[in-house]
Amino acid sequence: MTTPATQPWPSGLPVGEGWVPVQDSAPVVFPYDGSVAGTAPVGDAALAARAVEEALAVAPAMARVPSHARRTALMAAHDALAGHRAEFERLLVRETGKPLVDCRVEVARTIVTLATAAEEVARLHGETVPLDLLPSGEGLTGFWTRRPIGVVVGITGFNYPLLLAAHKIAPAVAAGCPVIVKPAPATPLATLWLVHLLRSSGALPPAAVQLVTGDVEVGRTLVEDRRIGAVSFTGSAAAGHAIARNAAPTKVLLELGSNAALIVAADADLEAAAGAVVRGGYYASGQACISVQRVVVEEAVREEFLALLAGRMKEVVVGDPRDPGTRVAPLIDERATGRVLDWVSAAVSAGATLVTGGGREGRALQPTLLAGVPDGAAAWDEEIFGPVVCVRPAAGLEEAFALVNRSRYGLHAAVFTRSLATAFAAIERIEAGGVVVNEVPGFRADNMPYGGVKDSGIGREGPRFAIEEFTVTRMAVIRP
DSSP: OBOTTTOSSOSSEEETTEEEOOSEEEEEEOTTTOOEEEEEEEOOHHHHHHHHHHHHHHHHHHHHSOHHHHHHHHHHHHHHHHHTHHHHHHHHHHHHOOOHHHHHHHHHHHHHHHHHHHHHGGGOOOEEEOGGGSGGGTTOEEEEEEEEOSOEEEEOOSSSHHHHHHHHHHHHHHHTOOEEEEOOTTOOHHHHHHHHHHHTTSSSOGGGEEEOOOOHHHHHHHHSOTTOOEEEEESOHHHHHHHHHHHTTSEEEEEOOOOOEEEEOTTSOHHHHHHHHHHHHHGGGGOSTTSOOEEEEEGGGHHHHHHHHHHHGGGSOBSOTTSTTOOBOOOSSHHHHHHHHHHHHHHHHTTOEEEEOOSEETTEEOOEEEESOOTTOHHHHSOOOSSEEEEEEESSHHHHHHHHHSSSOOSEEEEEOSOHHHHHHHHHHOOSSEEEESSOTTOOOTTSOBOOSGGGEESOBSHHHHHHHTEEEEEEEEOO
């Protein structure tokens, strides 16, 4: 267990130049058995307001921090995190309850994200503009540069707390913006450690990277201040919509999840497609916004594919998340577990067939496979965020594309096919931020643009693209 006496970061919360003592604390619970994984400091709205003032005060200095110093800070955090890889992995297992295999991936991706953001510092530049396209511009010199947008507020979800925080913090630092991060109340520990590593680099003003924990009022204090430059949020659509309303007219970047679809064409490698569904539908216990939730199979191969898929469900091992072989462990809390069970039950009542699973295995949910889930069932329409995959047939590819697009979400989707024509048709026709061919929709390289359309959000993550979001162009016009 991580305690104030043994944790590798200071006590309190990193606000301003130091770590501020707080009166309140809360246990961080290990979802697998309900034991206490650590104790987290809990901030309040007053401390959030103080963090905003500190960030605003340091913003001019942060904008002047040279490129080499910003790069040094990010690489110092990268090296320190890489040196404590195993400790971070164990901490993430304890605070998220996510299987060890997924926590290892999260730490590895965080390391890549920090390095990629450091590399992007060298690419922050503008270009000249030929102003003499009009006679009035003759003799003028024009160029534009990118300037920091100001203070960035990053609010993260519980499922990938370290990685999501890195995707807010690292691009902000690279862009020259002070950043205040608010982690999910259930999973703040790894993020506290990451912030400590960045502040310990010595290359940045300490107040350039701050963290405040707390309730909804803390979040409102951060996002409703009109002096904030940008708010970047990862979480549910309902919360994202509320943040966008409350933050207006501040720039808001939203990554709001999805009910990711995977199409299996009649010409697909069915074994590979079934393996992808098993691999992509149950990782992180299904608590990933681009895990496979909806599978649309061409009718001609539906029975064969469903049999293959059902036969591979035994590969999804349920157990202790500390075991390297575990693929599904208990969800973040009992409320989430109960909601998923209710949605499965409602889908069956609406006419779906329960192929496998549907119940509990200890505190965990059994990996569940549903067939024939109709429109209108939450397990098909909404983001289930649990180890549940739904399969439906389509008469052909046109119907499959229409089924995928008949959703309020559009983050990532996938198609399995041997046809290049089908692959390009999917890329052209599917309404999503990313279309993946012959791989899981959950594939994400952290240097690529990542985000969605419709209710899956607005804006793009990935260091290069987030840096663009966190900067504004400044045009210079000079008459010598």
